[in-house]
Amino acid sequence: MRRILLVLSLLAFGCDPTxxxxxxxxxxxxPSLDANDEHQVDAGAADALVSDDTSRELDAFADDTxxxxxxxxxxxxxxxxxxxxxxxxxxxxxxxxxMPDALVPLDAFAPxxxxxxxxxxxxxxxxxxxxxxxxxxxxxxxxxRWEGSGAGSTASVRYEANTLPxxxxxxxxxxSRSIGYRPVFDDxxxxxxxxxxxxxxxxxxxxxxxxxxxxxxxxxxxxGRSFSTGSSGSFEWQTFDGTGGSGLVANSAxxxxxxxxxxxxxxxxxxGILLRIYPGPPSGSLIVNRVELCISE
Numbered sequence: 001m002r003r004i005l006l007v008l009s010l011l012a013f014g015c016d017p018t019x020x021x022x023x024x025x026x027x028x029x030x031p032s033l034d035a036n037d038e039h040q041v042d043a044g045a046a047d048a049l050v051s052d053d054t055s056r057e058l059d060a061f062a063d064d065t066x067x068x069x070x071x072x073x074x075x076x077x078x079x080x081x082x083x084x085x086x087x088x089x090x091x092x093x094x095x096x097x098x099m100p101d102a103l104v105p106l107d108a109f110a111p112x113x114x115x116x117x118x119x120x121x122x123x124x125x126x127x128x129x130x131x132x133x134x135x136x137x138x139x140x141x142x143x144x145r146w147e148g149s150g151a152g153s154t155a156s157v158r159y160e161a162n163t164l165p166x167x168x169x170x171x172x173x174x175x176s177r178s179i180g181y182r183p184v185f186d187d188x189x190x191x192x193x194x195x196x197x198x199x200x201x202x203x204x205x206x207x208x209x210x211x212x213x214x215x216x217x218x219x220x221x222x223x224g225r226s227f228s229t230g231s232s233g234s235f236e237w238q239t240f241d242g243t244g245g246s247g248l249v250a251n252s253a254x255x256x257x258x259x260x261x262x263x264x265x266x267x268x269x270x271x272g273i274l275l276r277i278y279p280g281p282p283s284g285s286l287i288v289n290r291v292e293l294c295i296s297e
Contacts, residue, residue: 134257136219138294145290146195148185155185165211176201187287190253194289203277210271221259223290226251234280239265
């Protein structure tokens with residue numbers, strides 16, 4: 001019984017139980033590898049096949065490259081070297097960057113007229129010359145004005161004339177008995193504008209009458225108006241030798257000159273004069289554009 005089962009198993013796997021050879025290899029299915037066999041590949045023919053195929057492929061690649069090269073507009077020589085960029089000469093050195101002549105001249109940055117004049121800060125000993133312009137007469141004149149850069153700006157003094165024999169003492173300031181005072185330039189819409197001389201404010205003028213042997217007349221004049229919409233004003237003065245006051249100063253525009261005789265407040269030969277000018281009643285407020293002293297021996 002076991003022999004019958006073995007035979008059936010061998011038949012199921014395709015084996016011939018009667019074959020005495022190797023059951024795994026059929027010699028009839030394997031070709032001969034004899035060197036003289038007609039199926040042996042000729043080595044020279046293989047070399048020729050490879051050589052021919054490679055040559056054809058290289059030629060085809062060369063043709064394709066040539067075709068692609070011809071596809072560009074123009075010739076590739078157009079890109080040859082740095083000549084295509086015209087060298088660094090194309091940038092013309094630093095000249096391409098607007099030589100200094102192209103820069104805005106410094107004159108373009110000149111300060112506005114409101115600040116421009118250095119005369120507004122001329123030292124008193126510069127001795128500007130001139131004559132009386134207030135309508136008064138005199139052999140000598142002292143005159144200054146107030147300037148600013150706009151309404152509400154800080155007022156600064158400009159020395160216009162001093163023809164006295166001694167100009168070593170000449171200084172003008174605006175002050176007040178109030179703490180934190182700042183001289184203000186105002187009233188630019190109704191006139192030239194000037195120092196707002198109101199309340200406890202005052203102007204100090206330091207002068208020397210050295211060289212004058214006598215005094216026949218001293219006229220003190222201001223150019224401006226009363227800085228009040230409802231009333232006129234006036235101005236008062238004081239020195240170490242005397243005091244005085246003017247007539248009325250109108251509140252109307254345009255500005256006018258208002259003068260007063262101040263001879264009694266000065267002494268010939270005095271080299272330490274301090275003249276103080278106040279706003280007076282009824283308004284107690286003035287706009288002072290200019291101040292002038294006309295002196296006669």
